[in-house]
Each structure stands twice: as structure tokens, then as C-alpha cells.
Amino acid sequence: MAEQGYGLRERKRTRTRLMIQSEALRLFAEKGYDETTVEEIAFAAAISPRTFFRYFPSKEDVVLWDEYDPLTLDLLAARPDEEPPAQTLVAIMREALAGLQRRDPEGLLVKVRLLTSVPELRARLMEQQATGAQLLAAQQAERRGQAVDEIALRVVATALGGAAMVALDLWQTEDGKTDLVGLVDRAIGALAESMRDLQA
Amino acid sequence: MAEQGYGLRERKRTRTRLMIQSEALRLFAEKGYDETTVEEIAFAAAISPRTFFRYFPSKEDVVLWDEYDPLTLDLLAARPDEEPPAQTLVAIMREALAGLQRRDPEGLLVKVRLLTSVPELRARLMEQQATGAQLLAAQQAERRGQAVDEIALRVVATALGGAAMVALDLWQTEDGKTDLVGLVDRAIGALAESMRDLQA
Amino acid sequence: MAEQGYGLRERKRTRTRLMIQSEALRLFAEKGYDETTVEEIAFAAAISPRTFFRYFPSKEDVVLWDEYDPLTLDLLAARPDEEPPAQTLVAIMREALAGLQRRDPEGLLVKVRLLTSVPELRARLMEQQATGAQLLAAQQAERRGQAVDEIALRVVATALGGAAMVALDLWQTEDGKTDLVGLVDRAIGALAESMRDLQA
Amino acid sequence: MAEQGYGLRERKRTRTRLMIQSEALRLFAEKGYDETTVEEIAFAAAISPRTFFRYFPSKEDVVLWDEYDPLTLDLLAARPDEEPPAQTLVAIMREALAGLQRRDPEGLLVKVRLLTSVPELRARLMEQQATGAQLLAAQQAERRGQAVDEIALRVVATALGGAAMVALDLWQTEDGKTDLVGLVDRAIGALAESMRDLQA
DNA sequence: ACGGGCGGGACTGCCCGTTGGT
């Protein structure tokens, strides 16, 4: 048995998911998100509507899902133990976004356009970041001997997630021509500065 | 037409909305959000399902809506022009939350429990904060002669909104027994500190 | 306002229901019950599937429903107060079945064939008789001063309902050529005799 | 192949069925019938959903099925040939119900509660009694030289089945504290008396 | 404004046929 779902079966599922996703994103780009029904996606992907929902729990998830998501966990594991959580987060975010931009810039642009323009998708993305923060807190607590400051961790994770959102939005406004990581750095820098103002 | 909706008509609408909301929250508390249908709410409020949607654009909004929301704009107008945006935001958030806790603590607790436990509502709340940030940026740009740093404004608004979410979650965990504003201060403090770590 | 739903609105609903039912029964007769989907019925009736379920709570109900069902209540009200419940039941059953056979023999035959051949429909019909018995018990208890023997009432109602089922089955076997009421009488007679055997 | 399913294979199947059933009934008692999905039952029983349907043709059957059902056939075979059918039926019903109450009163109570409260299950149970009546008629016809009065047999079987249902309902109302067979006798007695009224 | 009728799209649950792995 494969440990983490690297088994044959899981790989096949991933391929199917990718195929459905690409059909869906194509239709979304052509006709818009709301104007595309799941039935149409299923038809384009040559599967039944029922099967669509077996691969994606909801229509929203077909946009949210990313083939490389599990890799993020590896990135996390690769960080040194004693690194402060905020730095870990920034590093992972930068690497993950750089990877996305490098591997498939056009695909990323399509996704980000949807993510920023369709309210339900924006909402789901932010929500995902929030739950990601929860997971991270749990993981960190377990990794270090003592309990971490959960409040600080959740707050900073949400804040950095928000910075990433703003960066993605700007990047999409410029049609993906700029360097995404640079925008992220700018957003984080602006946040840090604003917070310093607050203290004064 | 009255400017801000202080007209008679608007007041009557507000009363109806309050009535519908209180019935809805009662049912949500009894049976859960997903298990309560709009039809049931409408029946409890002695209106037709169709009318429900005239007062609230969606089922979610019946939880999100707050009678005192328009007051937030007054709070904003009352801040001095030269105050840095981050400070303005913090001040408004503190006043708004203090007002909510003072006026109707139990009601707030019911809402916050829903807001933190039902994913769609969590998502909508964060989404609302994000759009609020956009509005604020526009308002600030107009008020000061020059354009404000929109990136900084959006980032910090999202970050502070996230801090508020965390504070609300903690507050709800403790059954609303603690001081909400205190928790917000702690969350913001933790954020500022984490961001300082990042610079070093 | 009309008292019992004799209003214009209710009459229109009844017409629509009749139209849907006739299309459905036609399709059932042509292709069989299981082989006909609600979508097909809706298409044939020129309505949306969603609307079908507004008129009939389930696919089964389109067979079970009868335009003249409410008349049964009138029949019940017309019986003398002091009549023993068993006799009331027999009288009502005979009148109701006679009415059905007189008004639309072919339609009745189609329905009865479905009712006897499709297990789910058989089951629903027997279930309906059982709940009818409950209602009757309540009505009788209220009408007479004292409480009636509910056990006896429910048992006899179920038994007579079963006799009617058997009669309908025989009638359908003979393609509706015999007199339905006569068959019911035979079935009830056979039941009475068997029960006498039991006592001896 | 074993005749009656006393083979090793059949015994193993029965054990698995019992295990699945006990998990299912536990979940039904905890969360309700409709609120429990087949998937949950399968998970609790550590089998795949597909396998569930190999052991029970439908979700309903997991409640209906009884380990001792085949014994009923033995009971039937044990009755003297010349006994009138109605008496045979009463005798078998009494023995079967007595056996159920004796062997596992709490289990029976759980089942009966479901059978009386969930409409689809009520319906299925009555339907089963009706088909049982058909089988009995066939068996009796074969056993005695001549054809039996099929009408009488089916009618009386249905009537007695209905009496049993009423008895079970009463028994469940009293939390299984009374004697089930006594209630059945009362129900049959009430039926006989009512039918006598009818003749007069 | 309000109620009612209707449509439509997302999604779930039950159940079945087939296929591939053991």
C-alpha cells in the first residue's frame, strides 16, 4: 500500500480530476462561471453529472482544487524547526506561488481571474486560508514541544493570506505580466509598515 | 427620499427585517442553520417565502445583516482626517464591536456561533470585510486630496478583519463571558508582534 | 374565501393535477412505471420537473391521487350517527368504489393494474388505508360522546381495506369486466366466514 | 448445495447479515432512519457500500430481515393438514411473535419502533404480509388435494396481518412491557366481534 | 409592496451494472 496516496489508484483519480478541471476552466473562461452548468462540464468531460460530484464535492471546488496542493505539506516539513511561524508561512507562500506561476502561468491566470471576480470563489478561498491556519497551528503545536501561541499564529496566517489575495488581485489586473512573488513581498511589506504605524 | 434611510418607510422595513431575523435566529439556534429552510423561516415570520427574499437577498444575509451597520459609516466620518488608516480601522472596529456586545450580548453570541461554525457564513463574513476594505480605500482617497496607498489599505484592512474574526471565535468559545474588545486588542497586538519578527 | 378549497385557485390546481396525472398514466401504460421518469412526465405535461413535485409530493402520488377523494369525507358525514363503525366502513367503501367504476372504468383499470403490479404502489395504498383508519378513529371518537374502541376500529378498517385490495386485484385480473362491488361483497363475506371458523 | 441454506456458506452469510443489521439498528436508534445513510452503515460495519447491497437488497430490508424468518416455514409444516387456514395462521403468528419477544425483546422493540414510525417501513411490512398470504395460498392449494378458496385465504391473511400490526403498535406504545401475544389475541378478538356485527 | 406560480440549477441519497484487483 502506498502511504500518502501515491498509489496507482490515486494517480488515476488525479488524472481524471485534471481532465475535468481543464474542461471546466475552459468553459468558465468562454461563458463565465455562473453561466456554465455542472451538466455542461460533465458533458464536455464525457462523464455523468453524478460522477462530477464524486471528483469534486462542489462546483466551486473545481476551481479551488490544485494538483500540487499536497506538495505544500512537503514544503512545510522542509522548514527548520526553530524558524518563527511567520517566517515559515512567508517562505511557503512564496515558494508555492512561485511554483504555480512557473508551472502554468496561463492556467493560473484563468483561475485567479475567477477567484477574484466570482464572490463565492473569493469567499471560499479566504475560508480555505483560514482553515489552513488552523491546521498549521495544530501541526506546529505538535512539532514543537510546547503549545504555540495559537492566537498569534491564526492572526498572522490570516493576515498573510489576505496579503497574498491582494497580490493575486494586482497580478491579475496586470494580466499576469508582473512577478507574483515581488507583489507578495510588496504586500507583506506594506502590512508590516502599517502595523508599525499602529504601535507608534 | 431620505438620505440615509431614516424615512418612515425605511424604519418600517427595518422593523420587519428585525422580526424576520429574530425568528430565523431562533430557528437556527433550535435546529441548526442547514436544517432550517427558508420556507420554515417565512412561515414562522408569517410571510411568504417570496417576501423573505425581498427583505434579505439570501438566506445567509439574514445572519449577516445588522440593524446598526449604517452607524459604522457615522463612526468613520467622525474620525479626524489626518489619522493614519490603520488607526482609523482599529478604532472603528473596537467601537462597533463594543456597541454590539453592549446592546445585545446574547443575540451577538447566537450570531457569532453561527458565523464561526457554518462555513458559508464564515466565508461570507470575511468576504464582506474584504469589500468593506475596498469601500474604505475609495472613501479615503476622496477625502484626502491624493490617492492613498491602496495596497497597504487593503492589506491592513484584511489583516485587521482577520484579527477580529479570531477574537470573535475565542469570545464565542468562552460563551461570551470575556470582554470582546480586550480580545481584539490581544489579537491585534499579536499580529503586530509577529510582523515585527518578520522584519528582523 | 372558500371553505374547503372549492375556490377558484384550488379548482385550477385540480385541473393541472388531472392533466399531469393523465399524461403520467398514459406513459405508465405505454412503457411501465419504473421505465418512465418524472422528467418524461413533466415534458409530456409541458411543465418543469420542479413543478411536477409541486403538484405531487412524489412520483407514487401521481397514481394514488384521486380527484374524488375529498368526496369520501362527505360520504362519511352522511352516515347516521348510531351506525356501527364496521357498517359505516363497508357502506363508504362500496359507494366510493361504485363511484370510481361508474365515472371512469378504463381509468380505474389502468390505476388498479399499476396498484397491484408495482410493489411500491401496493405498499403505499395499504399504508394509506391504515392512516385512513387512524383518521376515522379520531373522527368517530369526536362524533360520539365517548371514546370508541380504537383497537377494534383500526383492526376492522385494516381488514376491510385488505378485502378491498383483494377485490380490486380480482377485478383487474378479469380486465374490469365484472362488478366491483359484487367482488367486494364476496371478499367481505369470505372474511366474515373465516372469522366465524376461528371462534368455533 | 444444501437444501434450506443450512450450509456453511449460508451460515457465514447469516453472521455477516446479523453484524450489519446490528450496526444499522444501532445507528437508526441513535440518529433516526432517514438521517442514517447506507454509506454510514457500511462504514460502521467495515464493509463497502456495494457489499451492503449484496447482503440486503435495499436499505429497508435491513430492518425487515429476521434471522428466524425461515423457521416460520417449519412452523407451517408442523400444523395438521386438516386445520382450517385461519387457525393455522393465528397459530403461526402467535408462535412467531412469542419467539421474537422471548429471544430478543429489546431488539424487537427497536425494530418495531422503526416499523411503526417510518412510513416506508410500515408500508413494506404490510406488503410483505400480503405477499406472504399469496405464498400461503399456493402452499395450501398444493398440500390439500383440491384448490382452496384463494379469496378467503388472502383476505383472512391480510386481516390477521393487520391485527398483528395493530398489536405491535400498541406493544411499542407501552415500551414492550406488555405481553405481545395477549395483545394479538385482543386484536383478533376485536376483529371477530366487529365482523359479527356486520352480519346482523 | 406582497403573494403566488413557475423554472432552474446545485447537490444528495439509493441503488445497480461493470470492471479490475486479489
Place this chain on the structure above:
DNA sequence: ACCAACGGGCAGTCCCGCCCGT
């Protein structure tokens, strides 16, 4: 030969939109 996984189909429910009459 069994059985888990996979894919499909249908009933049914809910949210929410539009249009009409009042």
C-alpha cells in the same frame, strides 16, 4: 470467485430567480 472501487441514473429537496396579478 469474491469483493472493493468506479461510474451511472433517477428521485427528491433547497435556494433563489423571474413574471404576473392585486
